[in-house]
Amino acid sequence: FILPVSLHPLIYSHSGFSHRHFRFGAPPVINPLGTHFPANATVRPSYNISITLSSTVQNTTFVNITTPAAGDWFIAAHLPEAAGRIEVKGFSTPCPYMFQADMFVLRLTEMPVLEPGVAMPQTVVSPAKVFVPKHAAGMQFELRSCVTSEQKACAVRVVLGSITLPQSFQRIITCVGNVNCSLALDSPPWEKWLQIMVESLGAANASVSVEMLASFTGGLPLPLALWEGPERTLPTVSLLGLWVAGCSGLFCLQYQPVVREDLDVVSVRYRLLNGPSVPVHSISPTLLLLNLNTGMDSGGSLVVNLLLNKVLANATVVACVSAASPVLSFNATQNCSTAFFQGYPLSMSASSAEAMLIVLYPQTDDWFLSLQLICPKGQGECNAAEAKVTVFAYLTPCFNDCGPYGQCSLLRRHGYLYAGCSCKAGWAGWSCTDDTKAQSVGAQNLATLLLTLSNLMFLPAIAVAVYRYYLVEASVYTYTMFFSTFYHACDQPGVAVMCIMDYDTLQYCDFLGSVVSIWVTILCMSRVKKILKYVLFILGTLLIAMSLQLDRRGVWNMMGPCLFALVIMIAAWVYHGVKRRHCYPSSWKRWVFYLLPGITLAFIAISVYAFMETNENYYYTHSTWHVLVACSVAFLLPPRDKHKKPWAWSQKLTCRYQICQNDREELYAVT
Numbered sequence: 001f002i003l004p005v006s007l008h009p010l011i012y013s014h015s016g017f018s019h020r021h022f023r024f025g026a027p028p029v030i031n032p033l034g035t036h037f038p039a040n041a042t043v044r045p046s047y048n049i050s051i052t053l054s055s056t057v058q059n060t061t062f063v064n065i066t067t068p069a070a071g072d073w074f075i076a077a078h079l080p081e082a083a084g085r086i087e088v089k090g091f092s093t094p095c096p097y098m099f100q101a102d103m104f105v106l107r108l109t110e111m112p113v114l115e116p117g118v119a120m121p122q123t124v125v126s127p128a129k130v131f132v133p134k135h136a137a138g139m140q141f142e143l144r145s146c147v148t149s150e151q152k153a154c155a156v157r158v159v160l161g162s163i164t165l166p167q168s169f170q171r172i173i174t175c176v177g178n179v180n181c182s183l184a185l186d187s188p189p190w191e192k193w194l195q196i197m198v199e200s201l202g203a204a205n206a207s208v209s210v211e212m213l214a215s216f217t218g219g220l221p222l223p224l225a226l227w228e229g230p231e232r233t234l235p236t237v238s239l240l241g242l243w244v245a246g247c248s249g250l251f252c253l254q255y256q257p258v259v260r261e262d263l264d265v266v267s268v269r270y271r272l273l274n275g276p277s278v279p280v281h282s283i284s285p286t287l288l289l290l291n292l293n294t295g296m297d298s299g300g301s302l303v304v305n306l307l308l309n310k311v312l313a314n315a316t317v318v319a320c321v322s323a324a325s326p327v328l329s330f331n332a333t334q335n336c337s338t339a340f341f342q343g344y345p346l347s348m349s350a351s352s353a354e355a356m357l358i359v360l361y362p363q364t365d366d367w368f369l370s371l372q373l374i375c376p377k378g379q380g381e382c383n384a385a386e387a388k389v390t391v392f393a394y395l396t397p398c399f400n401d402c403g404p405y406g407q408c409s410l411l412r413r414h415g416y417l418y419a420g421c422s423c424k425a426g427w428a429g430w431s432c433t434d435d436t437k438a439q440s441v442g443a444q445n446l447a448t449l450l451l452t453l454s455n456l457m458f459l460p461a462i463a464v465a466v467y468r469y470y471l472v473e474a475s476v477y478t479y480t481m482f483f484s485t486f487y488h489a490c491d492q493p494g495v496a497v498m499c500i501m502d503y504d505t506l507q508y509c510d511f512l513g514s515v516v517s518i519w520v521t522i523l524c525m526s527r528v529k530k531i532l533k534y535v536l537f538i539l540g541t542l543l544i545a546m547s548l549q550l551d552r553r554g555v556w557n558m559m560g561p562c563l564f565a566l567v568i569m570i571a572a573w574v575y576h577g578v579k580r581r582h583c584y585p586s587s588w589k590r591w592v593f594y595l596l597p598g599i600t601l602a603f604i605a606i607s608v609y610a611f612m613e614t615n616e617n618y619y620y621t622h623s624t625w626h627v628l629v630a631c632s633v634a635f636l637l638p639p640r641d642k643h644k645k646p647w648a649w650s651q652k653l654t655c656r657y658q659i660c661q662n663d664r665e666e667l668y669a670v671t
Contacts, residue, residue: 021046024164025363026298036434041358047165069162086613124208127197132188136216139188144180145211155201169340187338189324266300268395280387282373290367299418302362308353310388319346326368406432424493444494447619451488454623457630468640480513522565526572598635
């Protein structure tokens with residue numbers, strides 16, 4: 001098929017590269033940042049291409065794949081690593097992209113079927129296919145009776161198998177002359193169609209005819225339905241519910257019954273019916289089937305953990321995890337590979353009794369675990385020996401649940417579900433196990449203390465507001481200090497975390513308090529009438545609460561109230577200046593020692609908040625923002641009214657009592 005992939009930049013502000021990854025059978029495992037994978041994890045590379053992005057040109061790439069493997073193909077695309085700046089929503093231009101993939105498939109109809117054991121004449125024009133039955137230990141392919149129209153020596157090339165990017169395990173043989181050519185395949189993929197392509201290496205106009213023969217060896221006695229193709233209903237209970245042992249000549253198979261238990265989404269446990277310990281011998285391999293062919297299992301991690309309980313002193317238990325077909329013999333080379341798949345080898349001995357394998361994003365197929373006992377001095381030494389291996393196999397969304405510094409997330413893209421880890425506190429990697437840039441516990445505690453204790457700088461502003469009898473404003477500052485402190489204590493990525501409420505509630509209260517604090521401060525500076533000021537306090541707070549609920553991180557949540565309050569303040573100051581016929585505020589000391597320092601601190605705070613924060617310096621810059629805003633509030637609050645003496649409660653009570661006493665005296669005198 002031909003697969004054109006295009007990436008359309010809707011709004012684009014810089015140049016770079018877009019990376020696209022292709023993989024058959026499962027999503028591609030990509031590592032664009034070069035981080036470490038967890039121990040015992042295996043990574044199969046994916047086919048990738050890089051394309052230069054342009055702000056004016058639509059980029060389209062064509063990938064042409066002939067004889068692709070039948071099944072699911074996955075494409076992933078990502079942009080280069082971001083700069084790490086924390087940008088206020090609305091202050092920067094977003095860069096959305098549209099990734100579009102179109103697939104065009106050209107199918108061959110009426111492809112001839114090669115029946116096992118029956119020779120079939122074939123021309124080089126069209127390919128053929130043969131169905132591999134279950135339990136087939138090997139396949140023998142033979143090409144003979146090659147004849148050309150030009151009466152010359154035949155020169156053909158035979159390709160068995162399909163293409164799977166990036167690695168292709170196709171088997172190729174070249175036949176020259178009229179001699180017969182043969183190719184032996186060990187452990188061909190069970191219950192799969194195997195495609196056979198014959199290409200002529202001679203003249204382009206010459207016609208070539210050949211005769212093909214395929215036969216299968218080994219395996220258990222099979223019912224006729226297994227040989228005729230997948231259209232029949234195939235029995236699978238032999239691998240799932242029964243213990244099967246059978247031999248054909250010198251070839252034996254021993255299955256251990258395995259039950260698949262679906263626990264949750266992309267979460268499966270494989271339970272052995274005869275107990276977790278399985279016997280392993282040297283004569284024949286012990287096989288376990290791990291069913292991963294539901295179509296929704298390739299988005300997690302397959303974990304196989306083996307523990308050797310009993311073995312001879314010098315013996316070794318070798319294991320192989322493979323897809324599509326099992327490895328059926330380790331005696332010759334102990335190679336963990338089948339006809340078209342390179343498996344994952346494991347080994348256990350008395351000195352190293354445990355082995356673990358983590359397959360990231362396993363491809364959709366039937367997976368097999370093969371176990372066999374190997375003796376260094378030959379198999380005759382341990383023919384009667386038996387090893388005991390405890391097998392734990394399961395499919396999990398994220399290995400080890402991403403550890404203490406990560407969070408496992410299930411992501412859905414175009415109807416497909418897969419899992420990934422979101423790391424924090426500088427940890428990285430597939431399972432958040434890469435500590436190259438991780439923060440130490442001391443650095444985490446320092447970050448928490450900076451972000452929380454910097455809010456105590458609101459105490460001077462609260463004291464000034466109380467002293468000047470601005471009790472409503474002081475209450476708002478207290479609210480902001482409290483929720484900002486505990487929000488940042490709950491927002492920490494590491495171990496220094498304390499949440500007194502739900503995280504979302506703390507965040508909302510922190511954002512609300514911050515904006516309302518600016519709103520009441522500017523209105524207090526305007527010196528409007530009290531009744532009007534308190535009406536604006538309440539009305540503005542309600543509107544701010546509504547705006548934050550609609551879009552919590554929108555830039556106009558803060559800019560809107562600030563601009564509206566500034567308009568009110570400027571109008572009020574102009575009114576006071578015109579009424580008094582001189583500048584307002586009239587005192588130069590008020591401008592020099594209070595207003596100008598407060599305005600300067602406020603502008604510096606806004607600059608730090610909007611343009612200087614990054615992921616790396618967030619703890620310092622945001623703490624600086626807390627300090628600057630709190631200090632600017634203390635400078636900008638206006639002085640108290642001249643005719644009001646704050647907190648003169650005793651004088652007021654004494655005066656009121658004296659008035660009542662004088663009234664009584666006057667009444668007494670009149671009487």
